[in-house]
Amino acid sequence: MSTTPLHFNAFLMSTGHHEASWRLPESDAHATTTIAHYQNLARTAERGALDSVFFADSPALWGDIGRRPSGSLEPTVVLTALAAVTTHIGLIATASTTYNDPYNLARRFASLDHISGGRAGWNIVTTAGPEAARNFGLDDQPAHAERYQRAAEFVEVAKKLWDSWDDEAPSPDKDSGVWGDNKLVRRIEHSGRHFKVGGALNVPRSPQAYPVLVQAGSSEDGRDFAARHAEAVFTAQQTLADAQAFYADVKRRAAAAGRDPDLVKILPGIVPVIGSTEAEAKALEDELDRLIVAEYARDSLAQQLKLRPEDLPLDAELPADLPTEDEIEGAKSRFTLIVELARRERLTVRQLIGRLGGGRGHRTFSGTPEQVADAIQEWASAGAADGFNIMPAVLPSGLEAFVDHVVPILRARGLHREGYTGTTLREHYGLPRPANLFDRV
Amino acid sequence: MSTTPLHFNAFLMSTGHHEASWRLPESDAHATTTIAHYQNLARTAERGALDSVFFADSPALWGDIGRRPSGSLEPTVVLTALAAVTTHIGLIATASTTYNDPYNLARRFASLDHISGGRAGWNIVTTAGPEAARNFGLDDQPAHAERYQRAAEFVEVAKKLWDSWDDEAPSPDKDSGVWGDNKLVRRIEHSGRHFKVGGALNVPRSPQAYPVLVQAGSSEDGRDFAARHAEAVFTAQQTLADAQAFYADVKRRAAAAGRDPDLVKILPGIVPVIGSTEAEAKALEDELDRLIVAEYARDSLAQQLKLRPEDLPLDAELPADLPTEDEIEGAKSRFTLIVELARRERLTVRQLIGRLGGGRGHRTFSGTPEQVADAIQEWASAGAADGFNIMPAVLPSGLEAFVDHVVPILRARGLHREGYTGTTLREHYGLPRPANLFDRV
Numbered sequence: 001m002s003t004t005p006l007h008f009n010a011f012l013m014s015t016g017h018h019e020a021s022w023r024l025p026e027s028d029a030h031a032t033t034t035i036a037h038y039q040n041l042a043r044t045a046e047r048g049a050l051d052s053v054f055f056a057d058s059p060a061l062w063g064d065i066g067r068r069p070s071g072s073l074e075p076t077v078v079l080t081a082l083a084a085v086t087t088h089i090g091l092i093a094t095a096s097t098t099y100n101d102p103y104n105l106a107r108r109f110a111s112l113d114h115i116s117g118g119r120a121g122w123n124i125v126t127t128a129g130p131e132a133a134r135n136f137g138l139d140d141q142p143a144h145a146e147r148y149q150r151a152a153e154f155v156e157v158a159k160k161l162w163d164s165w166d167d168e169a170p171s172p173d174k175d176s177g178v179w180g181d182n183k184l185v186r187r188i189e190h191s192g193r194h195f196k197v198g199g200a201l202n203v204p205r206s207p208q209a210y211p212v213l214v215q216a217g218s219s220e221d222g223r224d225f226a227a228r229h230a231e232a233v234f235t236a237q238q239t240l241a242d243a244q245a246f247y248a249d250v251k252r253r254a255a256a257a258g259r260d261p262d263l264v265k266i267l268p269g270i271v272p273v274i275g276s277t278e279a280e281a282k283a284l285e286d287e288l289d290r291l292i293v294a295e296y297a298r299d300s301l302a303q304q305l306k307l308r309p310e311d312l313p314l315d316a317e318l319p320a321d322l323p324t325e326d327e328i329e330g331a332k333s334r335f336t337l338i339v340e341l342a343r344r345e346r347l348t349v350r351q352l353i354g355r356l357g358g359g360r361g362h363r364t365f366s367g368t369p370e371q372v373a374d375a376i377q378e379w380a381s382a383g384a385a386d387g388f389n390i391m392p393a394v395l396p397s398g399l400e401a402f403v404d405h406v407v408p409i410l411r412a413r414g415l416h417r418e419g420y421t422g423t424t425l426r427e428h429y430g431l432p433r434p435a436n437l438f439d440r441v
Numbered sequence: 442m443s444t445t446p447l448h449f450n451a452f453l454m455s456t457g458h459h460e461a462s463w464r465l466p467e468s469d470a471h472a473t474t475t476i477a478h479y480q481n482l483a484r485t486a487e488r489g490a491l492d493s494v495f496f497a498d499s500p501a502l503w504g505d506i507g508r509r510p511s512g513s514l515e516p517t518v519v520l521t522a523l524a525a526v527t528t529h530i531g532l533i534a535t536a537s538t539t540y541n542d543p544y545n546l547a548r549r550f551a552s553l554d555h556i557s558g559g560r561a562g563w564n565i566v567t568t569a570g571p572e573a574a575r576n577f578g579l580d581d582q583p584a585h586a587e588r589y590q591r592a593a594e595f596v597e598v599a600k601k602l603w604d605s606w607d608d609e610a611p612s613p614d615k616d617s618g619v620w621g622d623n624k625l626v627r628r629i630e631h632s633g634r635h636f637k638v639g640g641a642l643n644v645p646r647s648p649q650a651y652p653v654l655v656q657a658g659s660s661e662d663g664r665d666f667a668a669r670h671a672e673a674v675f676t677a678q679q680t681l682a683d684a685q686a687f688y689a690d691v692k693r694r695a696a697a698a699g700r701d702p703d704l705v706k707i708l709p710g711i712v713p714v715i716g717s718t719e720a721e722a723k724a725l726e727d728e729l730d731r732l733i734v735a736e737y738a739r740d741s742l743a744q745q746l747k748l749r750p751e752d753l754p755l756d757a758e759l760p761a762d763l764p765t766e767d768e769i770e771g772a773k774s775r776f777t778l779i780v781e782l783a784r785r786e787r788l789t790v791r792q793l794i795g796r797l798g799g800g801r802g803h804r805t806f807s808g809t810p811e812q813v814a815d816a817i818q819e820w821a822s823a824g825a826a827d828g829f830n831i832m833p834a835v836l837p838s839g840l841e842a843f844v845d846h847v848v849p850i851l852r853a854r855g856l857h858r859e860g861y862t863g864t865t866l867r868e869h870y871g872l873p874r875p876a877n878l879f880d881r882v
Contacts, residue, residue: 022613022620029613029620033645035556039525059544061643065610065621071643073552074545080518081556084480084525103500103576104515104541111514115476115522134639135544169506172463172470177734179463179470180506198575202502202512204474293618 005417006380006410007232007265007387007429009052009092010045010399012038014069017271018358018393020291022069026397032069035081041396042082045089048403049417051428052090052121053082054214054234054389059099060131067296076108083116090425092121092214097154098147099127099136102195106158109211110203118207118424123214123234124225126151128331144329148221150194155213155229157195160188162210163436164200186438209434212425218246218333219325227253231431232265234389236334236361238341243268243384265386265429268379269362272372273393274401281366288393289354297353304335314350318342337361358393369405376406377415446858447821447851448673448706448828448870450493450533451486451840453479455510458712459834460798461732463510467838473510476522482837483523486530489844490860492869493531493562494523495655495675495830500540501572508737517549524557531866533562533655538595539588540568540577543636547599550652551644559648559865564655564675565666567592569772585770589662591635596654596670598636601629603651604877605641627879650875653866659687659774660766668694672872673706675830677775677802679782684709684825706827706870709820710803713813714834715842722807729834730795738794745776755791759783778802799834810846817847818856 011017015027022029031037042053055075063070075093083091091112095105113120126147133141141147166184173179188199215222215230226233233250237243251261273288275281294314302309306323318339328335338361342352358364365375379385392398410416426433452458456468463470472478483494496516504511516534524532532553536546554561567588574582582588607625614620629640656663656671667674674691678684692702714729716722735755743750747764759780769776779802783793799805806816820826833839851857867874 020618023615023618025615027615029615030611033555033647035525059548059643061626061641065623065626066619068620069613070611070621071606071645073555073644074549077517077521077549077552077556080522081525084476084522099542100545101540101542101577107500108515108518111518114474114514115518131639134637136542137637165512170471170511172510174464174466174468174470177461177464177732177737178507179509180511182506185502185506196575196578198572200502202500203514204512206474291618296618 004414006376006385006415007267008050008416009054009267009389010041010050011054011056011269011389011391012041012395013056014395016394016398017360017362017391018288019068019297020288020357021394023291024394027394029069031395032072035078037396038078039082039085041399042086042089044396044399044403046086048407049419050089050390050403051387052092052425054092054123055079055094057094057096058127058129058132059096060129060135062129062131063300064296067293067300076112079112080115083112083119088420088423089119090121090212090428091116091119092123092212094123094125096125096127096132097151098142099132102154102157103161103197103201106161107201107203110162110201110206113206113208113211114203118426120208120211121214121232121425122211123216124151124155124229125216128329141329144219144221144332148225151225152229153192153194156192157188157190157197159210159437160190161197161199161201162205163438164188165205166436166438167205170204205436208424208426209436212429212431222333223250223253226250226264227257227259230264232267232429235266235268236337236363237268237384238337238363240379240382240384243379244382247384263431267387267389268385269389269391270376271358271362271364271391271393272398272402272406273358273364273366274369274372274398274405275366276368278367278371281368285358285366289357292353292357294350294353297357298349301349301353301356304331304338312349315348317346317348318352334361362391364393369401369409372402372406373409373413376410377413380415445855447817447826447856448708449491449857450495450708450830451482451491452495452497452710452830452832453482453836454497455836457835457839458799458801458803458832459729460509460738461729462835464732465835468835470510472836473513476519478837479519480523480526482840483527483530485837485840485844487527489848490858491530491831491844492828493533493866495533495564496520496535498535498537498566499568499570499573500537501570501576503570503572504741505737508734508741517553520553520561521556524553524560529861529864530560531562531653531869532557532560533564533653535564535566537566537568537573538592539583540573543595543598544602544638544642547602548642548644551603551642551647554647554649554652555644559867561649561652562655562673562866563652564657565592565596565670566657569770582770585660585662585773589666592666593669594633594635597633598629598631598638600651600878601631602638602640602642603646604879605629606646607877607879608646611645646877649865649867650877653870653872663774664691664694667691667705668698668700671705673708673870676707676709677778677804678709678825679778679804681820681823681825684820685823688825704872708828708830709826710830710832711817712799712803712805712832712834713839713843713847714799714805714807715810715813715839715846716807717809719808719812722809726799726807730798733794733798735791735794738798739790742790742794742797745772745779753790756789758787758789759793775802803832805834810842810850813843813847814850814854817851818854821856
């Protein structure tokens with residue numbers, strides 16, 4: 001069961017999570033490369049005392065730049081620019097274990113944690129798809145299981161690097177001229193299947209010791225990884241029953257791995273479309289769906305399903321003959337979610353595109369602030385969520401609506417903090433600062 | 442000959458470039474991990490309308506953490522945090538071509554350039570020393586020539602990635618629902634000896650097209666690389682004659698490579714120790730040198746010279762039998778500079794340590810603001826420099842002294858701008874925004 005208060009992250013992406021959001025008159029079609037846009041969003045999220053802002057990421061240009069705002073600034077450098085204009089909000093960047101070196105990435109997150117005063121989080125991804133692989137000397141992505149094995153060793157190396165400095169290693173004594181204690185800085189001498197890293201890190205241990213570790217894959221491999229390593233789990237769940245099952249499963253796996261399940265926060269995505277009346281919310285949702293260019297969306301859907309666009313007539317249901325999850329080396333759980341959604345509700349391709357247009361498989365919900373708060377409370381009180389990854393359909397207006405109109409209702413119900421009680425992301429999430437693993441040896 | 446105005450970068454490092462600076466009562470011994478310290482320095486540099494702030498870097502912890510403040514935040518994430526609190530000053534980060542992937546690094550610099558509105562610069566280094574190599578799966582550093590070959594291909598790939606988007610590729614049309622033109626985004630399909638990269642970059646072409654390319658190695662390989670690729674060259678030169686010879690040589694090589702030598706700015710380092718009187722400056726210099734712990738400095742010198750500490754009695758000159766530059770696979774030109782300095786002035790090891798303590802081989806100069814301005818003007822007017830990399834012995838006070846007391850004198854002499862006339866680093870340096878290389882095909 002969830003505890004109160006709940007946890008809320010603002011998942012930031014360009015003009016919003018609805019793929020047609022950029023076409024609205026209010027939207028800045030160049031928002032993707034405009035840091036002031038993201039700085040304003042971070043300030044808004046902080047005004048609502050949300051736990052964090054969060055950026056997805058992949059080191060590749062994907063899809064069709066005709067369809068929607070394309071390209072994205074690298075999240076760790078974006079987040080330090082947000083750190084500079086905020087004081088409390090957590091800062092979670094996605095970064096790939098498949099296409100980074102542990103030394104460089106561990107260092108960048110340690111730096112972000114210092115710069116932000118302990119507000120860093122790392123959403124650990126293994127990066128699906130051949131496009132990214134081809135940017136790093138490979139012809140195709142490594143297999144799913146292989147990527148997760150590398151991820152596990154990557155996190156192991158990163159933790160050793162973050163702990164390579166004892167908290168007390170810097171102990172400057174101006175009189176004697178001794179700045180620090182070499183005995184409290186350790187070479188890690190890691191030698192494993194994927195990595196050989198000497199260490200120590202060249203950054204002192206950071207305010208949080210290391211970033212909050214987040215995980216966002218819901219496949220079997222992903223759940224096992226989350227149970228062992230993650231402190232927060234982002235997940236896409238369409239129905240309450242699925243969300244409850246996922247919640248219980250990850251908590252069970254965490255306990256089986258010897259961890260306290262309360263220290264693994266489960267945060268499903270939700271795409272709220274908020275109106276002051278139900279009709280207003282529906283009208284905005286309809287307008288957004290009407291603005292989707294169906295052909296673009298079909299191309300993308302075909303790619304996810306490993307089909308050709310011509311296999312997907314817009315006004316027919318999905319073909320009976322589809323690949324199985326086993327044949328997908330990319331985003332396995334997202335594939336299954338889409339197919340199940342279409343089958344369960346007998347959606348035509350056009351209808352499915354509308355449902356996916358809002359949140360790419362995440363739960364969409366349109367309604368009044370009360371109805372959005374109800375939807376949040378329902379899942380949280382039913383053992384389906386410790387909080388939510390808020391994915392506004394339109395930015396900045398959707399985040400402003402959430403903060404200004406939904407947050408006060410959640411507060412009145414005791415579901416959200418009145419203000420920050422700590423200064424670090426770990427404190428917002430109720431997570432302890434990790435002990436140094438070398439101290440435990 | 443140099444043109445006026447000259448160019449000035451503030452080379453920022455912890456409590457200053459003198460290794461004992463952290464021991465002064467005024468210094469914050471934890472400055473290395475304190476972003477407010479660097480933000481204040483950037484604001485000070487901007488107040489003086491300097492061209493840029495600059496950070497050195499290596500992906501390894503080197504030396505003895507007893508000796509001086511150790512570790513350093515990763516420069517690209519530091520610089521976006523400085524971008525957020527400044528509006529004009531250029532932002533130059535050092536990054537290694539030996540221990541990065543071109544896709545990730547090109548993307549991070551493109552992101553920094555967008556976030557800062559066109560103020561990014563990249564000091565391209567090949568990273569000497571086995572310590573870094575051991576953090577990236579290698580037992581020792583690749584050979585000097587091999588590192589430079591990789592660097593050349595790295596820059597080639599990065600330029601292709603930065604140009605993979607035409608400036609006009611994003612052309613959002615809300616009415617038709619077409620955000621951009623796919624024909625103006627190109628896969629680069631680079632396949633070379635060191636790298637295979639498909640592209641395109643996932644960041645639109647940035648305000649400056651790409652960061653100002655800076656180079657800081659002065660070996661034969663380094664000079665050739667600078668002549669072909671660099672738009673600014675940082676160099677350590679102890680004497681006017683050496684600096685003149687270097688200046689003429691790099692300009693000649695640039696011309697031989699078919700480039701306009703005026704578009705390669707030569708910027709020697711200078712470590713000014715500024716006092717309101719000559720005696721005050723000397724007193725500060727003496728105090729700093731007195732605070733050096735000789736044994737720490739000797740260990741480090743021995744490492745650079747490939748000797749054991751016990752081979753270097755403090756009150757004797759350097760031993761007659763030293764390795765040659767050919768035997769050094771690390772920082773070749775710095776090795777030769779140190780040996781020549783010691784031989785030329787017949788310095789004891791203790792005296793050499795004092796001379797190196799201020800600037801690690803860079804020219805140190807103590808005096809009044811007028812004398813510092815004279816020293817700058819002398820080199821600039823003698824064809825030895827297009828400007829200087831200002832390396833204050835103590836930070837922040839040394840940068841404040843330069844901005845508040847030396848800059849007004851330089852302005853009165855017409856050697857420094859009154860205020861910024863442009864908004865990008867390329868504009869500060871008088872460099873054109875590069876044409877897209879794919880347009881020239």
